[in-house]
Amino acid sequence: MSGYKNILVGLDLSQESTQVLDRAAEIAAQSNAQLSLAHIIEPLTFAYGGDIPMDLSEVQEQLQNQAKEQLRRAAAPLNIPAERQHVVLGQPATEIHRLAEDAxxxxxxxxxxxxxxxxxxxxxxxxxxxxxxxxxxxAVRVHPSGESK
Structure with a gap:
């Protein structure tokens, strides 16, 4: 069996995300594979069901900008270019499936x-x-920061 060639890493951008990214980077190095990163943001209207009588678009945009910056920082040590860093609005599993298939x-x-x-x-x-x-x-088992594995 040949190794993997194209790996998509879904990150929630929590402190534990480094454990997932480290494992993916290890596999990529062994296989000489390309890494892509994805962070999916559920629209605030999903979470609140439209019950909030205000425009959440500015807050949503701020969340996306923060996520893009965090993803950029995570990608930098691994030299993952911007075109393989994805911050997407939607349902996480659905969007990860779509990104993986598209790539x-x-x-x-x-x-x-x-x-x-x-x-x-x-x-x-x-x-x-x-x-x-x-x-x-x-699925990489993540442990809360500071907890031994």
């Missing part, structure tokens, strides 16, 4: 927080990405 990715790397109980029953982004991806998916 011809053969691996998606995402973080998994290992939730249990009710949080597990309600589903997660990692679960959504796994079910429906057209390529391999690696």
């Amino acid at each position: 011809g990715c053969d691996l998606i790397v995402i973080g998994s927080h290992g939730r249990h109980g009710l949080a597990l029953l309600l589903g997660s982004t990692a679960n959504g990405v796994l079910h429906g991806a057209g390529c391999d998916v690696l």
Whole structure:
């Protein structure tokens, strides 16, 4: 089996994202693969269901700009060019599937927080990405910052 050639890394931009990116970079180095980064922002109207009687577009734009800057900083040490850094508005699993398909990715790397109980029953982004991806998916178990692995 040959190694992966085109890897999409879905990041939530939390402190634990470095664990996911480090694992993806390790795989990319072993396979001489290209890395792309993605951060998906759910529209504020999804979260609040339109119940807030105000225009949230300025807040949404600020969130997107902050995410682009964080993604740029994460990409810099790995020399990932701007055209392979994606900040997208939408439903995370759906957008990750679309980005991976559009770019011809053969691996998606995402973080998994290992939730249990009710949080597990309600589903997660990692679960959504796994079910429906057209390529391999690696869910990297992330640990809260400062917690030993």
